[in-house]
Amino acid sequence: MSKQLQVTLYGADWCPDCRRVKYILGRHKIDYEYKVVDDDKKVETEMLALTKGRYEIPTLKIGASVLQNPSNAALLKALGITENITPSHEIVMIGAGPASLTAAIYTTREDIETVLYERGVIGGLAAVTDKIDNYPGFPKGIEGLTLSDKLRQQAERFGAVVELGEITKIHDEGMYKRLETTDGDIYARAVLIATGSDYKKIGVPGEKEYYARGVHYCATCDGAFYRDKRLVVVGGGNSAVQESIFLTRFASHIDILVRGPEFRASEILQKELKEKYQDKITVHFNTTTDEIIGENNLVTKVVGTDKTTGKKVEFPTDGVFVFVGLLPNSQFLAGSDIELDAIGFVKTDNHLQTNMKGVFAAGDIRSGATMQIASAAGEGATAALMIREYLEGKEHPLPN
Numbered sequence: 001m002s003k004q005l006q007v008t009l010y011g012a013d014w015c016p017d018c019r020r021v022k023y024i025l026g027r028h029k030i031d032y033e034y035k036v037v038d039d040d041k042k043v044e045t046e047m048l049a050l051t052k053g054r055y056e057i058p059t060l061k062i063g064a065s066v067l068q069n070p071s072n073a074a075l076l077k078a079l080g081i082t083e084n085i086t087p088s089h090e091i092v093m094i095g096a097g098p099a100s101l102t103a104a105i106y107t108t109r110e111d112i113e114t115v116l117y118e119r120g121v122i123g124g125l126a127a128v129t130d131k132i133d134n135y136p137g138f139p140k141g142i143e144g145l146t147l148s149d150k151l152r153q154q155a156e157r158f159g160a161v162v163e164l165g166e167i168t169k170i171h172d173e174g175m176y177k178r179l180e181t182t183d184g185d186i187y188a189r190a191v192l193i194a195t196g197s198d199y200k201k202i203g204v205p206g207e208k209e210y211y212a213r214g215v216h217y218c219a220t221c222d223g224a225f226y227r228d229k230r231l232v233v234v235g236g237g238n239s240a241v242q243e244s245i246f247l248t249r250f251a252s253h254i255d256i257l258v259r260g261p262e263f264r265a266s267e268i269l270q271k272e273l274k275e276k277y278q279d280k281i282t283v284h285f286n287t288t289t290d291e292i293i294g295e296n297n298l299v300t301k302v303v304g305t306d307k308t309t310g311k312k313v314e315f316p317t318d319g320v321f322v323f324v325g326l327l328p329n330s331q332f333l334a335g336s337d338i339e340l341d342a343i344g345f346v347k348t349d350n351h352l353q354t355n356m357k358g359v360f361a362a363g364d365i366r367s368g369a370t371m372q373i374a375s376a377a378g379e380g381a382t383a384a385l386m387i388r389e390y391l392e393g394k395e396h397p398l399p400n
Contacts, residue, residue: 010059012037020072091189092167104380106384123152125364170333194362200325230254237325241256244256245269251280253280253282258284258287290304291303301316301317330365351386
C-alpha cells in the first residue's frame with residue numbers, strides 16, 4: 001500500500017461495524033483520521049456529500065475511493081493488503097459468533113489449533129443487539145457488543161485465531177476439507193459451520209431503493225441518525241419490540257406496524273412497552289406494509305393497509321426499521337454436498353455433524369436451532385466436544 005494513501009473513517013463509537021473496520025486498520029498498522037458523525041452535524045454533512053446522501057456507517061474515504069460498510073475482503077482490497085494464510089489447520093470455524101467463539105474456547109483449551117473466519121462483525125447479530133437480557137450470568141443485562149468482545153477475548157486468550165475473510169465453498173477431499181476463501185484455498189481436518197442468520201427483508205416497493213437512505217435493519221447501527229425524528233418499525237416479534245424501545249432514545253415518535261392482530265413478542269417486553277413507552281410508541285395491529293415512499297432520495301412515508309377495514313393508511317416518517325425475522329447465512333453452501341432444509345438451514349445429526357464427514361454445524365445456522373444466544377453457546381460447546389472425538393477417531397454414524 002502506498003504510504004501517501006490517505007484514509008478517513010466516518011463512524012461512531014456505538015457502531016459495531018466501525019469497530020470492525022478499526023480492528024482491521026489497527027491490525028495492519030494503517031494510519032487513519034477518525035471523524036465521529038454522532039452529534040456533529042458538520043461531520044455528518046461532510047460524509048453525506050461524499051456518499052451522495054446515503055446514511056450508512058462506517059464510511060471510508062481511501063484515496064479517491066469512497067466505501068460504505070465494506071466487507072472485510074473489500075476493505076483489504078481497497079487498502080492493497082493481501083493476507084498471509086496458513087494453508088492447513090486442525091479446525092476451521094466459519095463465522096465468529098457466540099457458537100463458534102464458545103467452541104473455540106473449548107478446542108483451544110485442549111491445545112487443538114483453531115482458526116475462525118469471519119466476513120462481518122465479530123459476534124454476529126449478538127454484536128449489533130443493543131441489550132441482551134436473557135444470557136445467564138448478567139442480572140442487569142449486557143450490551144451485545146460487550147458480550148461479543150468478552151467472548152472474543154476469552155477465545156483469543158487460549159490461542160484461537162480470528163481471520164477476517166470469507167469462505168465461499170467447502171469441498172470434501174477425504175481426511176482434509178478444502179475451503180475456498182476470498183484469499184485462496186485452505187485446508188482443515190474438521191470444520192464447524194456457525195455462520196448464523198441475517199435480517200429478513202419484506203420485499204415491498206421502495207425497500208431496496210431506499211436502503212441506507214431511510215430503510216434500515218439494525219437499530220444500534222443506524223438509530224442515532226434519527227434524533228428527534230419520526231420512525232416506522234415493521235414487525236411484531238421480540239426484535240421489533242426490543243429495538244423499538246431502544247430507538248426511543250433518539251426518535252420523537254415511533255409507529256409499529258404489526259401484520260397480525262397481536263404481538264408475537266414475549267409478555268415481559270409487551271408489558272415494558274405498554275407501561276413505559278406509550279407516550280412515544282403507537283402500535284398499529286392488523287396493518288400491512290405495502291410501500292415505502294420518498295422524495296429527493298429520502299424516505300417520507302409508509303403506505304399500508306388496515307386489514308380490518310380494507311382501507312389504505314399512511315404513516316409520515318423519516319425512516320423505516322424492519323424486524324420481521326431471520327434467514328440463514330448459508331448462501332455459500334448452495335450447490336454443495338452439504339444437506340440443507342427447505343429454508344436453507346444446515347441439517348445435522350444428534351452429534352451436530354452434517355452429512356459431510358468431519359463438517360459440523362452449531363448455532364442459528366443449524367436446522368432446528370432455537371435462535372437464542374445461550375443455546376448457540378451451548379451448541380458451540382457440544383460441537384467442540386464432538387469435533388475433538390472426531391479428530392481422535394471416535395466417529396459417530398452419519399445421518400441416514
